[in-house]
Structure formats: C-alpha cells, structure tokens
Amino acid sequence: xxxxxxxxxxxxxxxxxxxxxxxxxxxxxxxxxxxxxxxxxxxxxxxxxxxxxxxxxxxxxxxxxxxxxxxxxxxxxxxxxxxxxxxxxxxxxxxxxxxxxxxxxxxxxxxxxxxxxxxxxxxxxxxxxxxxxxxxxxxxxxxxxxxxxxxxxxxxxxxxxxxxxxxxxxxxxxxxxxxxxxxxxxxxxxxxxxxxxxxxxxxxxxxxxxxxxxxxxxxxxxxxxxxxxxxxxxxxxxxxxxxxxxxxxxxxxxxxxxxxxxxxxxxxxxxxxxxxxxxxxxxxxxxxxxxxxxxxxxxxxxxxxxxxxxxxxxxxxxxxxxxxxxxxxxxxxxxxxxxxxxxxxxxxxxxxxxxxxxxxxxxxxxxxxxxxxxxxxxxxxxxxxxxxxxxxxxxxxxxxxxxxxxxxxx
Numbered sequence: 001x002x003x004x005x006x007x008x009x010x011x012x013x014x015x016x017x018x019x020x021x022x023x024x025x026x027x028x029x030x031x032x033x034x035x036x037x038x039x040x041x042x043x044x045x046x047x048x049x050x051x052x053x054x055x056x057x058x059x060x061x062x063x064x065x066x067x068x069x070x071x072x073x074x075x076x077x078x079x080x081x082x083x084x085x086x087x088x089x090x091x092x093x094x095x096x097x098x099x100x101x102x103x104x105x106x107x108x109x110x111x112x113x114x115x116x117x118x119x120x121x122x123x124x125x126x127x128x129x130x131x132x133x134x135x136x137x138x139x140x141x142x143x144x145x146x147x148x149x150x151x152x153x154x155x156x157x158x159x160x161x162x163x164x165x166x167x168x169x170x171x172x173x174x175x176x177x178x179x180x181x182x183x184x185x186x187x188x189x190x191x192x193x194x195x196x197x198x199x200x201x202x203x204x205x206x207x208x209x210x211x212x213x214x215x216x217x218x219x220x221x222x223x224x225x226x227x228x229x230x231x232x233x234x235x236x237x238x239x240x241x242x243x244x245x246x247x248x249x250x251x252x253x254x255x256x257x258x259x260x261x262x263x264x265x266x267x268x269x270x271x272x273x274x275x276x277x278x279x280x281x282x283x284x285x286x287x288x289x290x291x292x293x294x295x296x297x298x299x300x301x302x303x304x305x306x307x308x309x310x311x312x313x314x315x316x317x318x319x320x321x322x323x324x325x326x327x328x329x330x331x332x333x334x335x336x337x338x339x340x341x342x343x344x345x346x347x348x349x350x351x352x353x354x355x356x357x358x359x360x361x362x363x364x365x366x367x368x369x370x371x372x373x374x375x376x377x378x379x380x381x382x383x384x385x386x387x388x389x390x391x392x393x394x395x396x397x398x399x400x401x402x403x404x405x406x407x408x409x410x
C-alpha cells in the first residue's frame with residue numbers, strides 16, 4: 001500500500017512537471033505553453049500616450065503662405081514619450097558610458113560567453129592615471145593652462161540598424177545588405193552658443209552649460225540628429241541589459257513628427273498650443289512657455305535662454321515644454337507638402353541621407369519652437385527643419401518607445 005502511494009505521488013509530480021514545461025501533448029489546440037509572460041512596461045520618466053485620431057496641420061493662418069502643413073486626419077498607435085526633453089545630466093550618463101567603454105577597450109577588459117562572444121567586463125575598475133590611457137587625453141601641446149583633460153572629440157559610439165523598408169520591398173536581398181552601420185562622435189558641441197549668435201557675448205554658456213551642475217536639469221543642446229539616434233540606441237541597450245524581465249522588442253527612438261504633434265496637443269484636437277488654448281498668456285497675463293515674446297523681451301517669460309525642463313506646467317498628457325525652451329528633433333525627413341502623400345495610419349516619411357547626398361535630402365523635421373523663436377513656431381501644427389548633421393543652441397530631443405499589446409480603450 002505504501003509503495004502504491006509513493007508511486008501515485010511520483011506520477012502526479014511528473015504530470016505537473018510535464019505540463020509546466022509545455023512538453024505534454026494532449027491532442028488539443030492549446031498553443032505553446034512555455035511562452036514568457038508579458039505584463040507591459042512602465043519606463044521611468046515617460047508618459048503613455050494612448051492610441052487615437054487627430055487632425056494634423058496648422059490651426060491658424062499660414063502667415064508665410066507656404067502650404068507645407070495642410071490639415072488632415074490621421075490615426076496614431078499608442079506609445080510612451082519622455083515627460084521632458086533629455087537633460088544635460090541624462091545625456092552625461094551616455095557620455096560617461098562611452099568614455100568608460102573606450103577606456104575598457106583600450107585596456108583589453110573583455111570577457112567571453114559560452115558561445116565565444118566578447119563583451120566588456122564592467123566589473124573591472126578603471127585607473128585613468130594609467131599611461132595606457134594617455135591617448136584619451138589631449139596632447140601636452142593642446143593643453144590649456146597645462147591642465148590634463150579628456151579629448152572629448154575621440155568619444156564615438158557605433159551601432160547598427162536594419163533597413164526594414166528595403167527588406168519589405170526587396171525580399172531577396174541578402175540580410176548582410178539590409179544592415180546599416182553608423183559611428184558618430186557623441187560629445188555635445190558646446191561652441192554652438194558662440195557660433196549661433198554673431199556679436200553676442202555667450203562665452204560663459206559655451207564654457208559651462210553642459211558640465212556645470214547649475215544646468216543639470218536644463219535640456220541638452222549642441223546635439224545633432226545622428227547623436228540623438230545614438231543616444232536612443234544606447235538607452236535601449238541599457239534597458240535590455242538591466243531589466244531582462246521587461247525586455248522589449250521595440251527600442252527607444254526619436255518620435256515621428258506626427259507622433260510628436262499628437263502628443264503635443266494633449267488630447268485637444270485643433271488647438272493651437274499644447275495647453276489647449278489659442279493664446280500665449282493665461283488669464284492672469286503670465287506667459288505659458290519659454291520663447292521670444294514681443295520684439296525680443298526674452299526675460300519676460302522667466303528665462304533669458306533655456307530653462308529647467310519642467311519649469312512650466314505640463315499639457316494634459318503630462319508632457320512638459322512641448323512648446324518653447326528648445327525645438328526637438330523627430331525621426332522624420334522633411335518634405336514640402338508631406339501631409340499630401342502620407343498614409344492616414346501611423347504616418348511618417350523617412351530617408352537616411354548619406355554624407356555625399358545633396359543637402360536638401362539631409363533635412364529633418366523639428367518641432368515645438370525654442371527660447372529664441374517667436375510665438376508662431378510654438379504652435380502644435382507648425383513644421384520646421386534643420387540639417388541632420390547640424391548642432392544648434394536651441395535644438396534638443398526627447399525619446400519615445402512603441403508600446404505593445406494595449407488597445408485604444410486602455
């Protein structure tokens with residue numbers, strides 16, 4: 001009797017193990033049982049923008065008669081977006097990562113996994129006084145006041161992307177030809193504060209804006225479109241490395257110009273500004289964004305240049321400074337009258353310009369207006385552009401990530 005009971009318990013445990021491993025076939029259509037569970041994600045500092053429909057384009061007179069933003073109804077799938085523009089301190093985390101990974105590479109600090117793949121051993125300490133790392137510093141001839149400093153121009157980040165459009169239209173193309181490789185310098189161009197303004201004393205900002213703690217919570221500037229793309233790739237790798245249980249098949253990226261406009265409106269379709277109104281001041285006469293009021297009374301809105309990324313009230317989606325402070329990169333290529341050719345579901349126009357392409361093909365859409373712009377450029381529907389390899393003192397970015405699994409009603 002005792003042996004029979006032991007046998008019964010073992011049989012029951014075996015059945016449980018087989019069922020939990022998904023290996024037991026029952027003849028029924030039950031799907032694969034050993035699939036990982038998915039509970040969704042909740043990235044720190046991001047707001048979920050649910051799926052919806054809205055009207056793109058200008059909501060006021062086209063004062064330039066440009067006809068480059070004709071109104072049209074489109075639908076957007078839900079996504080997460082950063083509450084604020086990427087700050088100096090957040091971007092500095094990226095810079096420090098590239099600096100440390102460069103040092104580890106020079107020192108040969110690598111480990112191999114069971115498949116022979118090499119990766120950096122981040123557990124090893126870095127002694128920056130090691131003479132082996134001298135190449136990371138400016139030469140003695142280039143030192144200012146004899147101070148030993150990092151040569152930030154040598155900080156470069158490399159990544160790869162798949163050309164999914166080419167893959168879809170050329171299915172027989174070898175996979176190796178679908179991969180685009182990039183490598184770009186990533187340190188912000190701090191001299192934009194001098195270069196952008198002739199006969200203007202902005203030297204203190206050029207010297208201090210990126211590194212001084214007084215500006216930690218200010219938006220990073222001097223970052224071109226390619227550098228912003230590199231930041232997004234790095235952020236994706238960090239997320240997947242340290243949160244394996246929330247690994248996401250979609251990575252962080254720049255928003256399309258239509259995602260940006262949808263998020264900026266904050267659920268107020270056809271409104272001119274992110275706060276849902278038609279005016280730049282509230283009922284008390286206070287300005288609602290950081291821009292160039294009147295004929296140039298910069299300080300009237302509370303900030304002479306840029307300001308903290310959360311200085312003004314957010315829109316109804318919880319997003320700060322979608323108008324003013326700094327204009328923001330989008331992933332979209334700029335074409336006149338693009339609204340006439342786009343699809344009405346998740347619209348976008350992309351073009352990956354090469355270095356030898358004509359300048360007109362290197363234009364990328366920027367949105368939101370900046371601290372130096374007049375109020376017209378702060379409108380949700382106004383499109384503008386900048387060359388993808390340009391750095392400016394009034395141009396930053398924020399990231400988005402497509403959410404998977406949610407429906408319109410959630």
